[in-house]
Amino acid sequence: xxxxxxxxxxxxxxxxxxxxxxxxxxxxxxxxxxxxxxxxxxxxxxxxxxxxxxxxxxxxxxxxxxxxxxxxxxxxxxxxxxxxxxxxxxxxxxxxxxxxxxxxxxxxxxxxxxxxxxxxxxxxxxxxxxxxxxxxxxxxxxxxxxxxxxxxxxxxxxxxxxxxxxxxxxxxxxxxxxxxxxxxxxxxxxxxxxxxxxxxxxxxxxxxxxxxxxxxxxxxxxxxxxxxxxxxxxxxxxxxxxxxxxxxxxxx
Amino acid sequence: xxxxxxxxxxxxxxxxxxxxxxxxxxxxxxxxxxxxxxxxxxxxxxxxxxxxxxxxxxxxxxxxxxxxxxxxxxxxxxxxxxxxxxxxxxxxxxxxxxxxxxxxxxxxxxxxxxxxxxxxxxxxxxxxxxxxxxxxxxxxxxxxxxxxxxxxxxxxxxxxxxxxxxxxxxxxxxxxxxxxxxxxxxxxxxxxxxxxxxxxxxxxxxxxxxxxxxxxxxxxxxxxxxxxxxxxxxxxxxxxxxxxxxxxxxxxxxxxxxxxxxxxxxxxxxxxxxxxxxxxxxxxxxxxxxxxxxxxxxxxxxxxxxxxxxxxxxxxxxxxxxxxx
Numbered sequence: 001x002x003x004x005x006x007x008x009x010x011x012x013x014x015x016x017x018x019x020x021x022x023x024x025x026x027x028x029x030x031x032x033x034x035x036x037x038x039x040x041x042x043x044x045x046x047x048x049x050x051x052x053x054x055x056x057x058x059x060x061x062x063x064x065x066x067x068x069x070x071x072x073x074x075x076x077x078x079x080x081x082x083x084x085x086x087x088x089x090x091x092x093x094x095x096x097x098x099x100x101x102x103x104x105x106x107x108x109x110x111x112x113x114x115x116x117x118x119x120x121x122x123x124x125x126x127x128x129x130x131x132x133x134x135x136x137x138x139x140x141x142x143x144x145x146x147x148x149x150x151x152x153x154x155x156x157x158x159x160x161x162x163x164x165x166x167x168x169x170x171x172x173x174x175x176x177x178x179x180x181x182x183x184x185x186x187x188x189x190x191x192x193x194x195x196x197x198x199x200x201x202x203x204x205x206x207x208x209x210x211x212x213x214x215x216x217x218x219x220x221x222x223x224x225x226x227x228x229x230x231x232x233x234x235x236x237x238x239x240x241x242x243x244x245x246x247x248x249x250x251x252x
Numbered sequence: 253x254x255x256x257x258x259x260x261x262x263x264x265x266x267x268x269x270x271x272x273x274x275x276x277x278x279x280x281x282x283x284x285x286x287x288x289x290x291x292x293x294x295x296x297x298x299x300x301x302x303x304x305x306x307x308x309x310x311x312x313x314x315x316x317x318x319x320x321x322x323x324x325x326x327x328x329x330x331x332x333x334x335x336x337x338x339x340x341x342x343x344x345x346x347x348x349x350x351x352x353x354x355x356x357x358x359x360x361x362x363x364x365x366x367x368x369x370x371x372x373x374x375x376x377x378x379x380x381x382x383x384x385x386x387x388x389x390x391x392x393x394x395x396x397x398x399x400x401x402x403x404x405x406x407x408x409x410x411x412x413x414x415x416x417x418x419x420x421x422x423x424x425x426x427x428x429x430x431x432x433x434x435x436x437x438x439x440x441x442x443x444x445x446x447x448x449x450x451x452x453x454x455x456x457x458x459x460x461x462x463x464x465x466x467x468x469x470x471x472x473x474x475x476x477x478x479x480x481x482x483x484x485x486x487x488x489x490x491x492x493x494x495x496x497x498x499x500x501x502x503x504x505x506x507x508x509x510x511x512x513x514x515x516x517x518x519x520x521x522x523x524x525x526x527x528x529x530x531x532x533x534x535x536x537x538x539x540x541x542x543x544x545x546x547x548x549x550x551x552x553x554x555x556x557x558x559x560x561x562x563x564x565x566x567x568x569x570x571x572x573x574x575x576x577x
Binding site: 028031032034035036037038039040041043044047048050051054055057058061072073076077096097149150151153154155157158161238239241242243246248249251252 | 312315316319322323324325326327328329330331332335336338339342343345346349384437441442444445549552553556557558559560561562563564566567570
């Protein structure tokens, strides 16, 4: 299928940009651990996850480029915070190891399920990109699920840190399933997965895992997509620092 | 090193005989690799643990100066490459700790020696990274120097170290290439990019030349290490190879090397001017440079991660207890 309506193109662009922004910011937060992780093996593992997330972000932006000719580097380095459409979940500071692992686990579960559903999209380039990313995403999910378990069933300290992290992150994670403006026509045409259906798979999956780990997610109101925290602007200031300092350089 | 290792070393010394030494040296002379279970002189073991753990620490501390720039890399592609590179360094640290473990050192002992400041690491990582172009210059010059050294060590007599070096060199070659590609591009880029490249070269040139170690006449450990086939070339030999490869490439880009005495001799070797070794030793001893900051960063990561390691241990014990039930 190659004939997209203007509305469907806009729906795809909206979703691809959101996916890219989430992956980009999460990659940034994960990479903040490189050289500072609790064990050397995690300097390696989390750096790997951070690279995969960045690679996925690049993949989504490349797909967007085929739809509207936009430049991935310009989108990443020259947009201000008001133009970013990531979930606030991904912009929160890295916190402690429990926070990083719980956030990544919840995000991995969401994205793996979304990618799994997107494999069936009749829009071929999206289905292919989703299948490719999903292979890596499954490894992330295994890794972070095990960390959540280790920490929750480790020591009293690691248990409370994990519980605190879950309480803090949960409302933001629920916000991942908010539909995007303009996405409806893509969902109705079957081009894009329906976030409500993804949530219906995600909720029992993660709740069962937390239950095995002796944890219960709190009752919480989702933080709506489009709501940003005070952490996004300084994150982008750092992220875009060198690129913006040399405004006339186009090739790095 | 720790008490355990000293005891082991002393015991070995008591039992070392001239025949054992002769047989050991004959194996090395015959080009055989020494493997973990083999008999070896205590001093050979000691020198290797010192050298391999120092090398591992250098990789681990080496994550810091470049890791600083991951968050600020100016394009998606450069960011991805830099992340992969710093991750490789963590991986090299891991291989090397494992290689040293085959000699009886433990990760905990080695890490403690680093964190307490007892063990050294390459002083090159105590220089600050001041601009984005430093990332490229470190890849080209510092990793270039490391490759020269490590290619030599890939031929060393201790099997696990030699094999680790073969793997590490193949990844370092990628780091070297990406650094060079960056600087070549910036040297031909906008005036600002060119100025960034020149400034980085001016700051990193001498540290990278010095990183190949003191002159042969001043190198205290070199003698015994070359006798036992650990080092198969001298510091000055490796430095000469390094200059001969890198000087013409840098000059070709129209960049200026900060050495007024640099010239080529009749044999085509590039000869450098006098080296300011006082500066080198000041950095090695932590009088100047970021030694304190680097160690503080590593210590903070270690201390902040203590509860995570305790949780891993407790979880492992819980699994074992469940399996035993």
